[in-house]
Amino acid sequence: MYIKLTNFQKRTAELFLLSLNGSKTSKRLVTTANGQMEPESQAIITRVPGGWTADRRPEQIAEALVKSDPEIDTQFIGKPVRIRSLAYLDEQRRPVCHFRLVEEKLTPEGAVKETKPYKVSEPNIELPIQISPKGNQKTEDMVQKFVLHKIYQVVHLDSLSFDFLYSLCKTDLQNVGFVRLGCGLKGNEPLILRREGLPSFAYLRGRIDGDKYCCTLHLTHQELKAPTEQSE
């Protein structure tokens, strides 16, 4: 993922976020007549769509079961399917063309607090990400205050961005701890990396070793604290 980062001197460089997820160390194998192979998950239809009991009275259901096996429809049951698109159905299972999406905000207790039209969160990394002079955290404070749910390594793309990152790590980040980043025109918005992604607070950390640097981006969207106790 490419980002643009602006430093304190208002210089901007294009950089790359490297995911630090390692490749999987294990795989599943099943033994078949043709030897061992990796199994694949396959979706199949398990019941007559809509249910065969729909719109039937209990006595009609009993009668149908005595006469035949209406729950076993060989046209559908066990048929492999691949879902290609999404539809919304009304109570009669008819597709509805005119619908609106609303977003409900719920309290931790599950009560609806707010309802508003749903708006997809768009990534905000098209504009340069700015280093904020406020909100820096010492490492001890950072790990005690926030849950770091994602870590990326920030790497350069060319010699100019190498110079940019190396000097950033050397002069602005080394021995500082975690430096807050901000997005948007004013540089005060949380970071959204992907469409429909969760906005996160972003912090940058950097160190140098000789002529090498290590710059990491740490994302958090949760404080490290316990939920408030419910009073009875």
Added chain:
Amino acid sequence: MAACTFNIDSTKHVSELQKVTRDDLYGSRRVQALGPDNKPLRRAGVPEEGNLYLVSGDIARTVRAGEQFTLAPAEVVDSATGQKKDVVPSSFKQAPEFRKATAEEVSLLEVASVYRLPGAQFQPGTFYLGTFNYRDGFERNDAAILANGHGTFLLVGRLKKPGFVGMEIDSQLIAESAASEEAGEATENFESLF
């Protein structure tokens, strides 16, 4: 929730685990489709033939090996060596070991789950690293125990090991990473920040 024993710096500590999620702290969000009469609508999947509307419960997942379905038990092997992998037992069965660590080390833990440990009392500013597996599995999860003003917490996830980078970076790293992102790792989460 069941109590778990932790060996922390060669001392046994027993505590229950209380899972803490974002929803517990800030509440959650859900997206709903409403019809013209403001009644909630049901989400359905349309298969490629386009002749069916499949709702939750109409579909199940099975296992296919090649062209055939199979009920044969799967064996988990090491991707590199092909050797059978041993099961990592649940930490409830085998007490996990934790050692004293620095905040620097803990800051490289990419956290997937957070648990509060009401039975463990540590001074804020003490950090421990170890492993924790809630269930039996084949991959060992890294974990940290730390305390702050809100209590003692167990953080479970994966420790990341970012390396130092020189001018000559392996461009293949970037190409692979970009390709895996395009393959789709989209997080379908509609919640917003606290």
